[in-house]
Amino acid sequence: MSQIGSFALLLALVLSAYSFLAGLVALTRKGAGAERLGETARRAGIATFAMVFLAALVLVIAAFQDDFSIAYIFHHSNRDLPGAYKFATLWSGQEGSLLFWSLLLATYGLVLRLRYKTDSRLFAHASVIIAAVQVFFLLLLNFAAHPFAVMQGTLPQDGNGLNPLLQYPEMVIHPPMLYLGYVGFTVPFAFALAALIMRYPGEKWIQITRRWSMVTWGFLTCGVFLGAHWAYSVLGWGGYWGWDPVENASLMPWLTGTAFLHSVMMQEKRGMLKTWNMWLIFATFLLSIFGTFLTRSGVVSSVHAFAQSSIGDWFVGFLAVTFAVCLFFYVKNRSHLRSEHKLESLISRESSFLFNNLLLLVACFTVLWGTLFPVLSEWVQGNKVTVGPPFFNRVNVPVALLLLLLTAVGPLLAWRKTSIESLRRNFLWPALGAIAVGAVLIVVGIRPWKDITYLYSLMTIMLSALVGFTVISEFVRGGRVIKGHTGQSLFASMVQLAHRNTRRYGGYIVHFGVIVIMIGFAGAAFNQDKEQEMGYGDKMSLGAYTLVCRSYTQEDKPNYSSEWAIIDVFKGGKQIETLYPERRFYKASQQMATMVANRSTFKEDLYLVYEGLNQDTGRPILKVHLNPLVMWIWVGVWIMIAGTVVALIPNAVAVRVTAPARIQAAPVGAGD
Amino acid sequence: MRNFVQKTAKLTFLIAALFAFVASDQDARFQTLGHKVMCICGCNQVLLECNHVGCTYSDRMRGELASYVDRGDSDDLTLQAFVQKYGPTVLIAPTTTGFNRVAWVMPYLVLVLGLTTVVLIVRTWRTRPQVIAAGGGGRAGDAELEHYREQARKDTEV
Numbered sequence: 156m157s158q159i160g161s162f163a164l165l166l167a168l169v170l171s172a173y174s175f176l177a178g179l180v181a182l183t184r185k186g187a188g189a190e191r192l193g194e195t196a197r198r199a200g201i202a203t204f205a206m207v208f209l210a211a212l213v214l215v216i217a218a219f220q221d222d223f224s225i226a227y228i229f230h231h232s233n234r235d236l237p238g239a240y241k242f243a244t245l246w247s248g249q250e251g252s253l254l255f256w257s258l259l260l261a262t263y264g265l266v267l268r269l270r271y272k273t274d275s276r277l278f279a280h281a282s283v284i285i286a287a288v289q290v291f292f293l294l295l296l297n298f299a300a301h302p303f304a305v306m307q308g309t310l311p312q313d314g315n316g317l318n319p320l321l322q323y324p325e326m327v328i329h330p331p332m333l334y335l336g337y338v339g340f341t342v343p344f345a346f347a348l349a350a351l352i353m354r355y356p357g358e359k360w361i362q363i364t365r366r367w368s369m370v371t372w373g374f375l376t377c378g379v380f381l382g383a384h385w386a387y388s389v390l391g392w393g394g395y396w397g398w399d400p401v402e403n404a405s406l407m408p409w410l411t412g413t414a415f416l417h418s419v420m421m422q423e424k425r426g427m428l429k430t431w432n433m434w435l436i437f438a439t440f441l442l443s444i445f446g447t448f449l450t451r452s453g454v455v456s457s458v459h460a461f462a463q464s465s466i467g468d469w470f471v472g473f474l475a476v477t478f479a480v481c482l483f484f485y486v487k488n489r490s491h492l493r494s495e496h497k498l499e500s501l502i503s504r505e506s507s508f509l510f511n512n513l514l515l516l517v518a519c520f521t522v523l524w525g526t527l528f529p530v531l532s533e534w535v536q537g538n539k540v541t542v543g544p545p546f547f548n549r550v551n552v553p554v555a556l557l558l559l560l561l562t563a564v565g566p567l568l569a570w571r572k573t574s575i576e577s578l579r580r581n582f583l584w585p586a587l588g589a590i591a592v593g594a595v596l597i598v599v600g601i602r603p604w605k606d607i608t609y610l611y612s613l614m615t616i617m618l619s620a621l622v623g624f625t626v627i628s629e630f631v632r633g634g635r636v637i638k639g640h641t642g643q644s645l646f647a648s649m650v651q652l653a654h655r656n657t658r659r660y661g662g663y664i665v666h667f668g669v670i671v672i673m674i675g676f677a678g679a680a681f682n683q684d685k686e687q688e689m690g691y692g693d694k695m696s697l698g699a700y701t702l703v704c705r706s707y708t709q710e711d712k713p714n715y716s717s718e719w720a721i722i723d724v725f726k727g728g729k730q731i732e733t734l735y736p737e738r739r740f741y742k743a744s745q746q747m748a749t750m751v752a753n754r755s756t757f758k759e760d761l762y763l764v765y766e767g768l769n770q771d772t773g774r775p776i777l778k779v780h781l782n783p784l785v786m787w788i789w790v791g792v793w794i795m796i797a798g799t800v801v802a803l804i805p806n807a808v809a810v811r812v813t814a815p816a817r818i819q820a821a822p823v824g825a826g827d
Numbered sequence: 828m829r830n831f832v833q834k835t836a837k838l839t840f841l842i843a844a845l846f847a848f849v850a851s852d853q854d855a856r857f858q859t860l861g862h863k864v865m866c867i868c869g870c871n872q873v874l875l876e877c878n879h880v881g882c883t884y885s886d887r888m889r890g891e892l893a894s895y896v897d898r899g900d901s902d903d904l905t906l907q908a909f910v911q912k913y914g915p916t917v918l919i920a921p922t923t924t925g926f927n928r929v930a931w932v933m934p935y936l937v938l939v940l941g942l943t944t945v946v947l948i949v950r951t952w953r954t955r956p957q958v959i960a961a962g963g964g965g966r967a968g969d970a971e972l973e974h975y976r977e978q979a980r981k982d983t984e985v
Contacts, residue, residue: 392876399871498952506949515942521934528921528930536926541865541918609960662967 157225160213160303164254167206167261168293174199175286182279192277200268204261205287211258214251214302218244223311226304227228227251229298233316233743235713236529239327240317249318249451249466250302255330256447259338265290267342277360280349288341291473295416299466316743319715323389329381333405336375340408342367343415344440347433351484354491358423360433368419368436368805372412373799380792391749395685395788398547403526404446407519411439412644414515421508424570428486429492431747436654437481439603443518444474449526500572507565514558521550533768552611559618559673562666585624592620611679617771619670619677626663626774654807661802668794671787678784679758686766688774689720698781700761701725706734707775717750720765720775724754736765736777759783857896864888864909873919875981888913 175198181193199676214227218241223229231248233243240690246255264285271278325487343364350360382405399579403559413434441644454468485492498505527544533539567573567581595614641648653660687695689704696702697766705721719737723730734752741748747767754761762780769776836914844934858875868878868884877885888909909917921927 172887276975392872394876397871494952498949500953501946501949506945509945510942510948513945517941520937524933525930529916531932532921532926538915538926540921540930541916542921542930543865545863546920546930550931617883710894 156213156217156220156222157303157305160210160225161219161301163206163210163213163305164293164301165298167203167210167257168290168297170199170203170206171235171289174203175283175290178279178283178286182283196286197268197271197282200264200286200289203286204265206541207254207258207261207293208815210296210302211245211254214254215242215245215723218242219420221314223314225292225307226306227302227316227399229306230310231314231317231632233314233578233714235320235658235743236314236317237714239324240322243321243327243330244317246334247321250272250296250300250304250333252330253292253296253300253304256334257289257296257690258339259334260285260289260292260341263322263339263342267345273363274359275351277346277353277355280346280350280353284345284348286340287346290471295466297471299469307822312814313743316714317611317740319741319744319746319748320389322741322748323385324716325381325388327516328438329378329385331378332374332381336371336373336378337405338440339367339371339374340412340436340443343436344370347436347636348484351388351433351488351491354488358426361419361423365419368412368416368800369803371660372409372416372741373796374407374414375409376792378789383790387785388753389408390752391747391762391777391778393682393752393762393782394679397540398522398525400526401446403449403522404449407446407522407532408439409521409707410515410519411442414512414519415439417508417515418512419705421505425505425749427498427505429494430489433485433492435512436783437478441452441474441477444470444477446476449707500571502568502578504565504568504570504573507568508563511561511565511684512557514561516552518554521554522547523548553674556611556614556618556731559615559622559670562669563618563621566663566666567628573707580626581628585628588624589617592610592619599616606680608680612677615673619673622666622670626667629663630660651807653801655805656808657804661726661800664801666795666798668791671794673791675784675789675791678717678782679786681783682780684778684780686776686778688769688772689722689777690774695777695779697761698759699726700781701762702777702779704775704777709747715741718765719750720763720777721754722763722777723759734761734763735761738765738767755786757784757786760785839902842946853896857893860896860902860905861889861892863919865917867913867917867926 157394158268163655176196177192177199178196178373181196184192192586204591205698210447214268217225217228218232219238221228221232221234224378227248227250228244231251232244236244241556245249246816266286271282278287346360346367349355373655379402383395384403386391386397386402390397415432418428419432448467448470452470500506504727525546529539559587562584564578567578568746569577593613593616596616600610601613603613616660630649630652631645634645634651637643637648637651638645640650643651683697685695689702692702693704694701701724703723703725706722707718709718709719710716717737717739719735722734724732724734732754734754736752737750739748739750740746749764749766751807752765760782762782764778764780766776766778768774861875862873864874864884866872866874868877871876874885874888891909891912892905894976895908900908906918921930923931
């Protein structure tokens with residue numbers, strides 16, 4: 156089995172190297188011979204997919220067959236592991252996840268190469284760039300992190316098993332989503348670099364990659380929040396985001412990718428920010444690779460990083476070469492990236508995009524800075540320092556609040572120039588609504604003057620309300636116009652409105668999802684928790700809830716043994732639910748893991764962790780968290796996904812866009 | 828006699844209130860300081876959020892924190908004692924002294940520099956000259972340009 160996998164990987168490397176080199180040669184020559192060579196390169200790229208797919212399939216089959224002669228299967232699986240987790244073995248370790256990365260890249264490459272007729276020359280360039288990235292990952296798989304390395308000596312009877320923290324349903328979908336996002340940004344990156352190399356005229360490359368970028372961003376969004384949900388449900392510390400380096404690694408490309416999705420509109424509509432957009436997508440791709448480097452190099456400590464290994468050097472080399480190539484072609488062809496329009500007013504959609512991009516990049520820089528500061532500190536001072544949640548929260552919350560404000564104001568601004576009168580007219584009612592929300596919150600008991608976190612929380616909810624009201628007013632205003640013309644209901648009119656310009660209104664729905672998430676985050680200021688020994692019949696009160704310990708019980712399963720508490724939950728003297736917080740002991744890995752019991756409502760989560768027995772008293776300990784508004788976060792994510800899907804639907808009626816006036820000769824220094 | 832009872836009752840109440848205040852203050856300090864220190868068992872969690880039952884580090888560290896707070900040590904002294912014993916990585920965030928100050932200053936500096944740059948860019952763009960190519964290349968007149976602007980405004984409104 157391992158020989159088939161190894162051979163497939165080696166053949167994939169040869170094919171991708173051919174696809175890269177032959178494609179490169181074909182692009183530098185002209186004539187029928189070059190075309191034929193280019194076609195062979197394209198087909199080699201397609202065949203690369205077949206070989207990588209075969210290698211991944213072999214690894215999965217080996218996991219299901221408990222083939223412990225393969226070291227990777229021995230280290231990440233065991234006989235009694237449930238089937239879904241055996242499948243997840245593919246991305247549970249260093250080597251397998253790199254193979255999975257390579258498989259996704261090959262799949263994206265396959266789709267791109269099959270659609271080459273859209274613009275054969277541009278696609279040929281992009282195909283060569285993707286082949287180069289593929290060569291890097293296949294080199295890693297063949298020579299540095301081989302997933303089919305065989306066990307030496309006597310074959311073990313059983314494997315070490317999967318890390319208990321990873322034995323959770325979301326682990327079957329979280330990494331694929333995240334990787335689809337990470338890897339997916341290779342495609343817009345490849346098109347951007349191809350367009351720069353070719354001095355490709357116009358904004359067609361952006362139109363071609365628009366769907367790629369949005370789908371990729373959607374996957375990354377799902378991946379990031381699935382990770383947060385996994386942390387909340389499995390780690391048992393009551394939170395969903397700990398600013399761990401690996402979490403940060405996923406957030407950074409998301410932030411630059413979000414900035415790109417916004418600023419790219421300026422290039423499409425106004426022919427501006429060409430250089431900026433080019434570098435944004437370069438940065439997003441580089442940050443995706445950098446995140447992978449952080450996770451695998453051991454340069455920063457993390458609870459869920461892969462084992463430390465030497466492959467970090469490979470990533471540093473790849474990052475350096477990629478950056479050098481981007482810089483070279485930028486310097487060579489930068490004259491091609493001049494803006495076609497000037498900015499007419501500070502109060503305009505264009506400048507709101509500029510500020511939006513600035514804030515997203517400052518947030519990205521802050522995350523990067525905080526993640527790497529321990530390394531910098533060790534280098535400068537000789538000792539590491541910890542940069543934990545208080546740092547990230549303190550510096551990022553003000554930036555997030557400013558971003559929320561821009562999210563509210565930006566859509567109300569017209570392209571080119573907005574009059575103060577127009578802004579006042581559109582902004583007055585949403586602003587009054589937001590102030591009313593703030594007043595209500597103060598009346599019901601939020602005291603922003605008592606603690607900075609309460610102030611931030613109040614401001615977050617008020618600004619979220621502001622965004623919500625502006626989004627609703629945009630829908631209602633447009634819907635009324637259509638209603639006036641067609642006579643149909645307001646709701647039907649708003650649906651038609653969204654269908655006419657899916658990108659714009661899908662974007663608004665995404666914004667709405669963002670504010671729902673932000674409201675969920677704001678709830679964290681009011682978290683409560685309590686820890687107590689709970690014997691039979693013991694009671695504990697937290698908030699409006701009273702918990703009564705009914706019993707404890709145990710169970711033995713093939714993969715793990717578990718013990719759990721049976722806790723009756725009372726509210727207002729009435730039993731409302733029974734919860735079962737659990738602790739598991741995984742036999743193969745000899746490790747413990749918690750399974751949180753959570754009663755989630757829109758108002759709050761009652762989150763129970765059974766922490767085991769007190770070693771001194773022998774009595775069980777229960778930790779209870781009361782986390783307000785957490786469900787809003789997960790609902791917000793669904794709304795964001797729905798908005799992304801709406802934005803991907805083609806418009807019902809083509810939206811007419813006037814062609815931007817062309818500049819004959821831009822003056823010196825007229826770049827973005 | 829009645830006066831004495833009243834005074835005794837008031838005094839008892841005051842003492843009880845004082846004890847309650849001191850106890851709640853100590854509890855609050857324990858909570859605050861416990862969220863400024865990491866558990867060093869490798870879990871990368873805040874000391875009071877480390878949920879590993881039987882974690883020898885967090886239990887011991889919580890005990891030490893409680894004793895510092897009971898003894899009435901100041902916040903600085905308590906944190907310094909942890910740094911002395913476990914090294915600087917025990918603090919959850921960089922201090923605001925020496926090189927560590929850079930960690931805090933840099934994000935705000937970048938934000939301010941970025942804002943300044945964007946404002947300057949916008950101002951430069953607003954004032955820079957531009958040549959518009961209309962069809963074959965003639966310069967568009969003001970009226971024509973205004974017409975295009977108006978058209979674009981209409982097109983971008985739904």
